[in-house]
Amino acid sequence: MLAELLGRKNALLIGVDIGSHSIKSVLLENTDAGYKLLQCAIDTLPKDAVNERDLQDIEAIGKVLSRLRKKFPKQYKQVSVAVSGSTVITKTIFMDASFSDDELASQIEIEADSLIPYPIEEVSLDFERMGENAADPSKVNILLSAARTESVESRVAALEIAGWSAKVVDVESYALSRAYDLCQQQVPEEYQDGLIGVVDIGANMTLMSVMKSGEILYTRDQSFGGDVYTKNIINYYGKTPEEAELAKQHSELPEGYQFEVLAPFQTAVVQQIRRAIQMFLTAHTEEKLDFIILSGGTALVEGIQQIIEDELGIACAIAEPISNLEIDSGIDLELVKKHEPKYMVAAGLAMRSFSECHI
Numbered sequence: 001m002l003a004e005l006l007g008r009k010n011a012l013l014i015g016v017d018i019g020s021h022s023i024k025s026v027l028l029e030n031t032d033a034g035y036k037l038l039q040c041a042i043d044t045l046p047k048d049a050v051n052e053r054d055l056q057d058i059e060a061i062g063k064v065l066s067r068l069r070k071k072f073p074k075q076y077k078q079v080s081v082a083v084s085g086s087t088v089i090t091k092t093i094f095m096d097a098s099f100s101d102d103e104l105a106s107q108i109e110i111e112a113d114s115l116i117p118y119p120i121e122e123v124s125l126d127f128e129r130m131g132e133n134a135a136d137p138s139k140v141n142i143l144l145s146a147a148r149t150e151s152v153e154s155r156v157a158a159l160e161i162a163g164w165s166a167k168v169v170d171v172e173s174y175a176l177s178r179a180y181d182l183c184q185q186q187v188p189e190e191y192q193d194g195l196i197g198v199v200d201i202g203a204n205m206t207l208m209s210v211m212k213s214g215e216i217l218y219t220r221d222q223s224f225g226g227d228v229y230t231k232n233i234i235n236y237y238g239k240t241p242e243e244a245e246l247a248k249q250h251s252e253l254p255e256g257y258q259f260e261v262l263a264p265f266q267t268a269v270v271q272q273i274r275r276a277i278q279m280f281l282t283a284h285t286e287e288k289l290d291f292i293i294l295s296g297g298t299a300l301v302e303g304i305q306q307i308i309e310d311e312l313g314i315a316c317a318i319a320e321p322i323s324n325l326e327i328d329s330g331i332d333l334e335l336v337k338k339h340e341p342k343y344m345v346a347a348g349l350a351m352r353s354f355s356e357c358h359i
Contacts, residue, residue: 011076011078011167011353012027012028012029012038012076012078012353013076013078013079013080013167013168013349013350013352013353014026014027014072014076014078014079014080014164014350015027015028015079015080015175015345015346015347015348015349015350015351015352016065016068016079016080016081016159016164016346016349017081017082017172017175017343017345017346017349018045018050018053018055018061018081018082018155018158019045019050019202019203019205019345020045020050020051020052020053020202020203020204020205020225020227021044021045021050021202021203021204021226021227021245021297022042022043022044022045022203022297022342023042023043023045023061023064023065023068024040024041024042024339024342024343024345024346025039025040025041025042025068025071025072025346026039026040026322026343026346026347026349026350027039027040027072027073027076027350028325028347028350028351028353030353030354031326033326034325034326035182035325035326035351036325036326036327036328037322037325037326037327037328037331037336038073038328039071039072039073039328039331040322040331040336040343040346041068041071041072042339042342042343043064043067043068044064045060045061045064046060046064047241049061049064051204052085052204052205052223053083053084053085053087053151053172053204053205054085054087054151054154055151055154055155055158058154058157058158058161059161061158061161062157062158062159062160062161062162063161065158065159065161065162065164066161066162066163068162069162069163069164077163077164077165078164078165078166078167079159079164079165079166079167079168080166080167080168080170080175080349080350080352080353081155081159081166081168081169081170081349082169082170082171082172082174082175082345082349083147083151083152083155083169083170083171083172084171084172084173084205084207084221085205085221085223087147087148087151088145088146088147088148088151088171088172088221089116089117089144089145089146089147090143090144090145090146090171090173090219091115091143091144092130092141092142092143092144093108093111093115093141093142093144094133094136094139094140094141094142095107095108095139095140095142096138096139096140097132097133097137097138097139097140099140104127104129104142105127108125108127108142108144109125112125112146115144115146116146118146118148122148122149122150123146123147123148123149124146124147124148124149124152124169125144125145125146126144126145126146127142127143127144127145128142128143128145129141129142130142130143145171147169147171152169155169156169168349168352170349170352172205172207172221172345173207173208173209173219173220173221174216174219174348175345175346175348175349175351175352176198176200176207176209176219176295176344176345176348177198177209177211177216177219177348178348178351178352178355179198179295179319179321179344179345179347179348179351180196180198180209180211180214180293181214181351182321182322182324182325182347182351183198183293183317183319183320183321183344185324186293186317186319186320187291187293187317188291188315191290191291191315193212193213194212194289194290194291195210195211195212195217195286195288195289195290195291196210196211196212196289196290196291196292196293197209197210197211197273197276197277197280197289197291197292197293197314198210198211198292198293198295198319198344199273199276199292199293199294199295199296200294200295200296200319200344200345201224201225201226201269201272201294201295201296201297201298201299202225202226202296202297202298203225203226203227203230203297204223204224204225204227205221205222205223205224205225206221206222206223206224206225206272206276206296207219207220207221207296207345208220208221208222208273208276208280210280210289217280217284217286218280218283218284220276220279220280222272222275222276224268224272225296225297225298226248226296226297226298226301228265228268229248229261229262229265229298229301230244230245230248231244232261232264232265233247233248233253233257233261236260236261237253237254248301251302262301262302262303265301266301266303266304266307267307269298269301269304269307269308270307270308270311270312273292273308273312274311274312277289277312288314289314290314290315291314291315291316291317292308292312292314292315292316292317293316293317293318293319294308294316294317294318294319294341295318295319295321295341295342295344295345296341296342296344297341297342299318299319299341299342300318300341300342305317305318318341319340319341319344320340320341321340321343321344321347322336322340322343322347323337323340
């Protein structure tokens with residue numbers, strides 16, 4: 001099923017990022033001058049509708065998607081959506097270079113039981129050729145992606161409630177890596193050929209991709225996000241979740257909050273990024289990361305860029321995947337800027353309109 005949903009280059013796709021706290025959506029057009037933003041929108045999800053990327057309330061999510069759809073031109077009905085977290089597995093495997101796609105599919109299905117820790121009947125599979133194997137030219141590198149079918153089907157069902165159809169089901173970490181192209185000019189020239197860490201911290205999930213010269217070297221998901229900050233506000237000041245979220249967004253917290261809740265959260269963010277970097281460096285021969293691009297809702301937390309630079313000793317920029325694009329005249333630029341780092345994954349999903357491959 002996943003292979004059927006992995007659509008090929010055709011009509012423009014709306015990138016829809018279903019997060020734990022909100023849904024972000026982006027529509028891009030590729031012109032002679034570069035990418036153009038045709039529309040983007042964001043809407044908050046009901047509490048507990050999504051739990052660490054598992055869709056718990058498909059009807060409620062469908063209603064939010066329906067509101068979002070009204071903000072996009074009616075002729076665009078096909079969507080690129082993503083799965084992530086523990087229900088997704090990606091591996092690079094090696095197959096005979098002479099195999100056709102049908103032969104590869106048959107061989108992968110035969111070997112899937114040993115490659116994937118889930119019953120094969122519960123999993124949707126897809127694969128992509130990634131080029132000749134450097135160590136053995138008779139082999140080809142194959143990117144194998146597997147997702148729990150229920151995770152795929154729940155997203156398809158929610159989109160159908162809104163009148164959208166899932167043309168592409170992608171992997172969030174690949175969408176994040178793809179969106180790096182939109183932020184590359186934020187990287188100073190001296191780091192352009194270095195190791196770039198793209199870190200997206202949402203409400204419950206942190207995604208990290210490491211890029212070098214446009215190639216993905218490493219991806220990782222881990223359970224951590226801005227909800228830690230929200231929960232600390234709830235517990236420390238006795239606020240409801242809704243009050244805490246508003247107070248966080250509008251900087252309406254009691255005097256002293258910088259020491260009581262903000263600083264501990266900033267420290268936790270640094271620890272999570274440091275741990276992710278260490279895991280990458282342990283798995284590779286590289287010595288250090290050269291630059292970090294930070295996206296997701298946590299990128300908007302005050303002082304976060306500076307403390308990352310101070311504590312990790314790595315230059316950092318807050319992601320601006322939209323600011324450097326041509327932007328349709330009907331779009332509210334002030335609203336876009338307010339949420340811009342949150343649109344990173346959705347923008348990467350929208351870019352599947354122009355790419356046949358996951359990455």
